[in-house]
Amino acid sequence: MQTPDQSHSGSLAIPDRGFLIELTNDERRAGFVADHVRTRLALLIRALREQRGWSQAQLGHRLGKPQSVVSRAEDPDYKLSLQTLFEIAAAFQLPLYVDMPNWDEWFRLMEDMSSRNLRRRSFDIVHLSTLRNQATQTLPLTPGTIIGEAMQTQPQLPMPAQAPTPINKSHNMGNVIYDNSDVRVLRVSLTPYAAPLYSWYAGADGRMSNVR
């Protein structure tokens, strides 16, 4: 069966052949994966807690659970439930992501468990909005690239750091465009820099419009 590869380039995160041979045993491989994931989760929870300067008791308080629950969560030998993981992620204001990736990707993800690599930023609408704004300015532009999905107009959404761009300035490619009447652009389809820009936007009345 053909499966999509993450990458065709080599990766030093993939273990040496001798190690891979050890993993040809199904049971050993499954046990290794389980312990490695639990180890990473335990170190992740501790790293996130320490990043925020919280004690185990303080995290427990946010979870509405005793400190012993946090202590167990930071122990790789303890089998943490998915529900508890959701609760811990919520306490850190972080999303949870569960996947069954290709092996090369898994080895890469598991490679560095240092606290420096496990720091995360809690939900921050200003930061996310800024990232989105930056992304629309730096995306490699190919015809038909859609850089955003529709989202509802949110009056509390902060404006970008730079001055709002009038929506009819179509040469200002790639920006999340704000017009002067607080209309949010919902979807923008881009053509290469030299070509005309087409913007789709929605007005406050919900109608989709198109400008060139």
Next chain:
Amino acid sequence: MPAPPPWRFRCYVSEDGTDEIRAWYDDLQALEIQEKFLSRLRALRQLPLNEWRCPLFRWLRGDAHGLGEIRFKAARVQQRPLGFHGPGSDVFTLLFPATERSDRFVPRNATELALRRKAEVEKDANTRSKPFWLFGDS
């Protein structure tokens, strides 16, 4: 900032040339011990020295000063492979596969044996230790 350099693991070799850690690993009946041993070594391998701490690892004190234990529970037993930092700044040498029961090492003289092995490795690292056989380290 680049990632910290990975640690290299080495294993104690007895006088007759036996890699004692590999012999222990190969003789293990419980796959769970092998699984966790490999998992914890790979995790520790990328951690900076200041993050070699509980729950994965602990430096020993007192008479066993200079030794460290890799900590995990497998096959209902607290596994405590002992080793030391060296020879070389990026090397951890595995010396003795101890276990722990009721806060005591099994065998009781595990740290003495490990310290004796440590001295042998420090005296002649080339013949009394060899790279961990599964990581491709040299």
